[in-house]
Amino acid sequence: MQEEIKKYDKDGIIALLNGGETTKLKAREIKNSFVGNTVYIRGLIELSNKCIKNCFYCGIRSLNNKISRYTLTDNQIISSARYAYEKGYGNVVLQAGERWNEQYTDRIARIIEQIKTFSKGELSVTLSLGEQTYDVYKKWHDAGADRYLLRIETSSKELYQRIHPKNELHSFENRLKALDDLKNTGYQVGTGVMIGLPTQTIENLADDIIFMRDLDIDMCGMGPYIEHSQTPLAKVTQTMTLAERYEQALVMVSTLRCVMPTINIAATTALQTIKPTGREDALSIGANVIMPNISPANALRSYSLYNNKPIREGATGGGDEELFDMLSQRGFDIGLMQHGDSLHYRNRMKNR
Numbered sequence: 001m002q003e004e005i006k007k008y009d010k011d012g013i014i015a016l017l018n019g020g021e022t023t024k025l026k027a028r029e030i031k032n033s034f035v036g037n038t039v040y041i042r043g044l045i046e047l048s049n050k051c052i053k054n055c056f057y058c059g060i061r062s063l064n065n066k067i068s069r070y071t072l073t074d075n076q077i078i079s080s081a082r083y084a085y086e087k088g089y090g091n092v093v094l095q096a097g098e099r100w101n102e103q104y105t106d107r108i109a110r111i112i113e114q115i116k117t118f119s120k121g122e123l124s125v126t127l128s129l130g131e132q133t134y135d136v137y138k139k140w141h142d143a144g145a146d147r148y149l150l151r152i153e154t155s156s157k158e159l160y161q162r163i164h165p166k167n168e169l170h171s172f173e174n175r176l177k178a179l180d181d182l183k184n185t186g187y188q189v190g191t192g193v194m195i196g197l198p199t200q201t202i203e204n205l206a207d208d209i210i211f212m213r214d215l216d217i218d219m220c221g222m223g224p225y226i227e228h229s230q231t232p233l234a235k236v237t238q239t240m241t242l243a244e245r246y247e248q249a250l251v252m253v254s255t256l257r258c259v260m261p262t263i264n265i266a267a268t269t270a271l272q273t274i275k276p277t278g279r280e281d282a283l284s285i286g287a288n289v290i291m292p293n294i295s296p297a298n299a300l301r302s303y304s305l306y307n308n309k310p311i312r313e314g315a316t317g318g319g320d321e322e323l324f325d326m327l328s329q330r331g332f333d334i335g336l337m338q339h340g341d342s343l344h345y346r347n348r349m350k351n352r
């Protein structure tokens, strides 16, 4: 019989965040008891690094003219998705900088339909394409998309405004509304935050956990903040070292697992950037999803969100044997040919 989900107040969450190894051990037990030992695989396809926005922390912000911009062709996207299908991933994630126009909306809908058709519905599709209108979200959901990941980055309005330009394009309220629209559209909804932002406090992180719980999310992707040298935020004095951000991120993952035992939590690449075993470390304490990058090689080099982002060989170069070996050696079951929907989502649907 499944255990009851413990309800933590803010003091309890702060205690978990200050709990270090004790919190990690607790999270490991909760994870194994509620969602088990299986790691689900999502093949990440980075469609384009063009973006209309200028977030102060992001290497592909539109004002960064030092990177070369690309957009994958439909054929490149579909062949990456076919790679995921043939390798038994069960899932793909389509990610890109933000764009708003009808032609783009239609193109994404067409690509989702093509993926669903060739895989006979066996590939589940997650989108990470930023803020859109309710109608756009609905169109993509109707086309077959299953999940949507939109990170709030921080639930503190004050901190959000410090890491984004002050204009309508980067409004905190719009981000909240987009998350609300996603919930109403019927997706499995995910969000996430950056950990170790300049001036961020433990209180902020506790509020982030409460925000995710109150939003009743199904999945989360969060990791340490890592500077990108061509961004304004990299020039601000950092309050934590990378090693401290790494540790804080692991404890944050653990805390979220304790507070929301049945959601899916991704072991993010940002952890791996700081420490080569970062993703495995996160999987061993609370995460249960991994997102190998299967974008073509040209995209891998140019989708530069932060410094030293690891570059896998991509769809043409493989790398799966090493990944699966590593997961097996660390004692994980690999959820091949499975969608791996979050238990939280399944329970949510049952109780509707």
Ligand code: SF4
Binding pocket: 051, 052, 053, 054, 055, 058, 059, 060, 061, 062, 096, 097, 098, 130
């Ligand atoms: S964080 Fe997202 S929305 Fe902001 S600049 Fe980067 S890609 Fe664009």
